[in-house]
Amino acid sequence: MKIDLDTVYPAPGLDKDEFMRSLIRELAGILEDTVGVQEASAYVNHVGLLIGRALNGEYRAAYGTERLSNDQIASALVHLKKRIGGGFSIEQADDQMITLVNSSCPFGDMVIGRPSLCRMTANVFGHISAENRGYARVGIKGAIARGDAGCRVVISFRRQHEEPQSNETDFFGSLV
Amino acid sequence: MLDAPAESEEVLAITDLLESDDGRLMRFLNDAATVSSPLIARFRRRSDGALLTAKGHRIVRRSGEVCILLALKGDTELSRRFRLLAEKIAALDLEIERRRAAQELLSQNAAALQRTLIGVRQMSEIDTTDPDHLRHALDALRIACERPIAFIIGVEAGRLMILAVSGESAPLFEKDSQLHLDGGLARLWELPEISRTETLRAAVQKTARGTCDLSGLMAWPLHIGNVPKAFLLLQGGSGIRNEATILADTLGSLMNRASVEADLRHSQKLQAIGELTGGIAHDFNNILAVVLGNAELALDHATRSDVNAYLAELLGEIRTAALRGATLTSRLLSFARKQALRPEILSLNAVLRDLDPLLRRATGDKVDIEIVGAGGLWKTRLDQGQFENALLNLTVNARDAMPNGGRLTIETANTRLDAEYASQHSEVSPGQYVMVAATDTGTGMSRDVIREAFTPFFTTKGVGQGSGLGLSMVFGFVKQSGGHVKIYSELGQGTTVKMYFPRDLADHAADPGQLAPVFGRPASGQDRILVVEDDTAILRYAERTLIILGYTVDTALTGEDAVDLLQTKSYDILLTDVVLPGPLNGARVAELARKLSPGIKVLFMSGYTENAIVHNGQLDSGVELISKPFTRDDLARRLELISKA
Numbered sequence: 001m002k003i004d005l006d007t008v009y010p011a012p013g014l015d016k017d018e019f020m021r022s023l024i025r026e027l028a029g030i031l032e033d034t035v036g037v038q039e040a041s042a043y044v045n046h047v048g049l050l051i052g053r054a055l056n057g058e059y060r061a062a063y064g065t066e067r068l069s070n071d072q073i074a075s076a077l078v079h080l081k082k083r084i085g086g087g088f089s090i091e092q093a094d095d096q097m098i099t100l101v102n103s104s105c106p107f108g109d110m111v112i113g114r115p116s117l118c119r120m121t122a123n124v125f126g127h128i129s130a131e132n133r134g135y136a137r138v139g140i141k142g143a144i145a146r147g148d149a150g151c152r153v154v155i156s157f158r159r160q161h162e163e164p165q166s167n168e169t170d171f172f173g174s175l176v
Numbered sequence: 177m178l179d180a181p182a183e184s185e186e187v188l189a190i191t192d193l194l195e196s197d198d199g200r201l202m203r204f205l206n207d208a209a210t211v212s213s214p215l216i217a218r219f220r221r222r223s224d225g226a227l228l229t230a231k232g233h234r235i236v237r238r239s240g241e242v243c244i245l246l247a248l249k250g251d252t253e254l255s256r257r258f259r260l261l262a263e264k265i266a267a268l269d270l271e272i273e274r275r276r277a278a279q280e281l282l283s284q285n286a287a288a289l290q291r292t293l294i295g296v297r298q299m300s301e302i303d304t305t306d307p308d309h310l311r312h313a314l315d316a317l318r319i320a321c322e323r324p325i326a327f328i329i330g331v332e333a334g335r336l337m338i339l340a341v342s343g344e345s346a347p348l349f350e351k352d353s354q355l356h357l358d359g360g361l362a363r364l365w366e367l368p369e370i371s372r373t374e375t376l377r378a379a380v381q382k383t384a385r386g387t388c389d390l391s392g393l394m395a396w397p398l399h400i401g402n403v404p405k406a407f408l409l410l411q412g413g414s415g416i417r418n419e420a421t422i423l424a425d426t427l428g429s430l431m432n433r434a435s436v437e438a439d440l441r442h443s444q445k446l447q448a449i450g451e452l453t454g455g456i457a458h459d460f461n462n463i464l465a466v467v468l469g470n471a472e473l474a475l476d477h478a479t480r481s482d483v484n485a486y487l488a489e490l491l492g493e494i495r496t497a498a499l500r501g502a503t504l505t506s507r508l509l510s511f512a513r514k515q516a517l518r519p520e521i522l523s524l525n526a527v528l529r530d531l532d533p534l535l536r537r538a539t540g541d542k543v544d545i546e547i548v549g550a551g552g553l554w555k556t557r558l559d560q561g562q563f564e565n566a567l568l569n570l571t572v573n574a575r576d577a578m579p580n581g582g583r584l585t586i587e588t589a590n591t592r593l594d595a596e597y598a599s600q601h602s603e604v605s606p607g608q609y610v611m612v613a614a615t616d617t618g619t620g621m622s623r624d625v626i627r628e629a630f631t632p633f634f635t636t637k638g639v640g641q642g643s644g645l646g647l648s649m650v651f652g653f654v655k656q657s658g659g660h661v662k663i664y665s666e667l668g669q670g671t672t673v674k675m676y677f678p679r680d681l682a683d684h685a686a687d688p689g690q691l692a693p694v695f696g697r698p699a700s701g702q703d704r705i706l707v708v709e710d711d712t713a714i715l716r717y718a719e720r721t722l723i724i725l726g727y728t729v730d731t732a733l734t735g736e737d738a739v740d741l742l743q744t745k746s747y748d749i750l751l752t753d754v755v756l757p758g759p760l761n762g763a764r765v766a767e768l769a770r771k772l773s774p775g776i777k778v779l780f781m782s783g784y785t786e787n788a789i790v791h792n793g794q795l796d797s798g799v800e801l802i803s804k805p806f807t808r809d810d811l812a813r814r815l816e817l818i819s820k821a
Contacts, residue, residue, distance in 0.1 A: 045216070050207075127210070
């Protein structure tokens with residue numbers, strides 16, 4: 001049987017966005033299966049940190065400042081996620097802490113079961129925050145990747161003496 | 177929290193352990209220091225180049241000092257296999273890319289070869305008699321190479337010039353434009369290739385009648401007869417080196433072919449003129465023989481009877497004019513290679529020494545003559561008289577080319593003409609030659625004049641000053657002697673004429689050249705003589721002359737008549753023409769006469785040499801021949817000589 005695939009609804013196959021998400025999901029899956037989640041997270045840490053550094057430069061330039069304020073940090077983090085299809089919003093932002101909540105992951109449903117990808121968010125947020133405030137502790141309190149309904153990310157600027165918990169990471173900026 | 181390392185522990189710099197990878201290692205460590213979670217990257221171990229996975233943990237010592245704990249481990253089996261697979265895929269990609277590039281190059285080469293073959297075929301079909309044949313060849317070459325402009329640069333008459341130009345910008349350049357080079361032409365051949373190309377480009381650019389970009393020109397030498405004599409200039413030639421080299425070789429071959437064909441055409445023209453002039457000279461000699469002979473008889477009669485002094489004077493004029501005519505026909509015969517030569521084994525150095533006074537008289541005081549004889553000069557086999565005539569002709573030409581005086585150098589040398597040279601010149605065999613060169617410092621000749629110099633009656637001298645037969649005689653004589661003659665000349669510089677004669681390698685024991693000529697005094701003969709001549713006028717004159725000389729004479733008009741007489745009578749001498757009508761020619765009659773009268777002496781007479789008695793331009797051994805026209809004294813002397821022999 002001969003049919004015109006362009007006329008089939010829904011169209012079979014993947015669009016570009018779906019393709020990229022699938023690609024990353026599968027890569028992350030193979031990485032986690034091959035080296036374990038902890039090791040895979042370490043790889044993603046590195047990638048997230050490098051991307052965070054680039055984004056920090058972009059937003060500093062956009063605001064025309066050498067150092068982002070708390071509000072600017074919170075707005076930048078929401079904006080950068082929005083650009084890539086994330087649904088983050090500011091739950092709370094003050095001098096000590098920023099809390100962001102998310103209803104839609106940029107990786108979409110493809111992130112479910114791939115917790116190492118959350119390291120992207122943690123490292124991007126953490127690097128930008130620490131570079132502008134000197135220190136930041138990023139805690140992923142809820143994660144779609146882990147099966148939660150949404151994500152909840154808490155960024156604390158107050159230096160804490162307790163060791164970070166398993167879902168927390170400390171970031172140290174060059175200002176310190 | 178960790179304690180500080182004990183002082184006894186050995187401390188190594190991290191870059192002693194791992195490759196720094198252009199600072200990537202240090203950036204990784206700095207990054208690891210900014211985050212409490214570990215980072216992973218891969219680095220190469222310095223000691224063996226092995227790839228290690230480095231996991232960097234940020235830790236803080238008790239002292240508060242931040243440091244990085246680096247956990248290093250080799251590849252896991254799976255990742256090692258992944259890596260090998262990836263490396264193989266990458267290598268495969270490279271190989272595919274390399275093969276694709278090779279395939280593309282092969283396709284380009286095949287297309288270029290196809291274009292080159294078309295260019296070669298087109299050039300091979302070019303008619304070299306077309307005055308524009310070089311431009312047509314260059315068009316074919318340029319189109320085959322797909323290049324915007326091309327030039328042929330060559331030397332003509334000592335000047336470097338544009339011989340042909342092809343391309344869209346060709347109208348900006350004029351064919352035959354002279355190129356002016358810093359340092360002159362001679363320096364060009366000594367320059368390195370790059371400098372030579374740039375020098376040529378700059379010189380060509382100067383001749384442009386408008387703006388023209390000649391950047392990227394490349395030069396190929398064009399070999400004509402294995403000698404680089406011209407250049408092909410091609411714009412953008414660097415990408416098509418191979419094709420251009422093949423086409424440049426073809427172009428050189430074409431130029432060589434054009435040169436050889438032009439020489440051949442000229443040679444054929446000279447040969448045709450030779451046949452014509454030889455035939456005319458033969459018939460004219462018979463006429464002159466009658467005029468001269470009868471003038472002598474009449475003059476003799478008029479003088480003896482003292483009838484009329486005025487008539488005797490007129491007859492003397494007729495005789496003189498006939499002798500001048502004989503000289504003229506002799507030269508024509510020389511050119512036509514129909515002169516009967518009497519070759520002797522000669523040392524040309526000795527001949528030149530003897531000839532020196534005569535040459536000096538011929539040139540006068542204004543010209544210095546220097547004769548330079550090479551030591552150990554080989555012997556050659558030549559007709560001495562004709563050689564002297566040839567050299568005298570060259571000397572007179574040199575004198576006329578130096579009206580204000582100058583220097584004439586005549587030199588000899590042993591030389592060898594190789595197969596390559598022989599292939600470039602018609603009628604030249606490779607081998608050893610004795611060379612005689614006459615070099616003057618006169619006005620020189622243009623290329624066109626050189627080409628026509630050997631043509632009979634071609635002269636650059638004023639009316640009445642030259643016959644145009646001097647160099648023709650030289651040409652014919654040298655060729656008839658199995659040699660070669662070549663003119664080298666440049667306008668304003670002078671001229672060299674080189675004559676090459678084959679080295680004589682025969683046994684010299686019986687050297688006829690060493691025999692002293694015997695000149696008997698003309699005297700009245702008492703012998704019986706049979707004269708055979710188909711021209712009745714000559715026959716009558718010969719009969720009358722021989723009777724006056726005291727011989728008893730019988731005559732015959734054909735060979736058959738002569739044989740009839742020989743069978744019935746006895747003769748001391750047979751005087752016969754070489755060419756006779758009917759089945760019996762002169763040689764055959766002589767052969768029969770010797771059988772019938774074994775002691776009979778034979779003297780042939782001829783308007784020009786014939787194969788009957790003359791082979792390859794030289795008389796057969798023992799053959800005596802007198803050339804028509806001849807005087808009564810000549811005839812008497814020759815008859816007396818053979819009677820005594």
